[in-house]
Amino acid sequence: GQQVMQIPQYQHVQEGEDFTTYCNSSTTLSNIQWYKQRPGGHPVFLIQLVKSGEVKKQKRLTFQFGEAKKNSSLHITATQTTDVGTYFCAGSRAGNNRKLIWGLGTSLAVNP
Amino acid sequence: DAMVIQNPRYQVTQFGKPVTLSCSQTLNHNVMYWYQQKSSQAPKLLFHYYDKDFNNEADTPDNFQSRRPNTSFCFLDIRSPGLGDAAMYLCATSRDSYSGGYTFGSGTRLTVV
Numbered sequence: 001g002q003q004v005m006q007i008p009q010y011q012h013v014q015e016g017e018d019f020t021t022y023c024n025s026s027t028t029l030s031n032i033q034w035y036k037q038r039p040g041g042h043p044v045f046l047i048q049l050v051k052s053g054e055v056k057k058q059k060r061l062t063f064q065f066g067e068a069k070k071n072s073s074l075h076i077t078a079t080q081t082t083d084v085g086t087y088f089c090a091g092s093r094a095g096n097n098r099k100l101i102w103g104l105g106t107s108l109a110v111n112p
Numbered sequence: 113d114a115m116v117i118q119n120p121r122y123q124v125t126q127f128g129k130p131v132t133l134s135c136s137q138t139l140n141h142n143v144m145y146w147y148q149q150k151s152s153q154a155p156k157l158l159f160h161y162y163d164k165d166f167n168n169e170a171d172t173p174d175n176f177q178s179r180r181p182n183t184s185f186c187f188l189d190i191r192s193p194g195l196g197d198a199a200m201y202l203c204a205t206s207r208d209s210y211s212g213g214y215t216f217g218s219g220t221r222l223t224v225v
Binding site for chain 2: 033035041042043044045046047048088098099100102103104105107
């Protein structure tokens, strides 16, 4: 079936270091969404990418959607302890946003 | 503020005793979802409503049922909880079927004893 692979599964960084998580889909996606889930919390929507090659920034976070719309990445510059959590990508096929295909998530730990 | 509210935050139920989890939203979103999330896993979609149209996932056990009496409320009924049903249950909404992020509630953590 359709899958979204996400790597790495875990990442430990020192505060101030950069962090990147990658998602790859077995099929072309209509759009991809990114969520952050703090420990003990619920997923919080960060952003949606729709266009091929799209790049969006939110302060220290940079999101990219690949040209083939099969891969995506989230890059955090100069991590802070507030960045701790699990980052999920979730993609949808054309015309079916009601069926998100979730990556397994990347759990980020930041050492102060 | 517009939001998605889940009650209760924690629920303990006995093995085999029916339990109902509730979700309400003030966003007036058309679509409401129920997800199950176990520790260190991604959320797993159980079913969703588009307005009153119910959509069940193929691998959702019959033990799980849902009701959406109106736009604002949605319920998850677990008819005979087993130990394997212990999890975080997340309700989410989205405006429509084509785009836009989901808004999640804070979740209900279900313990089965």
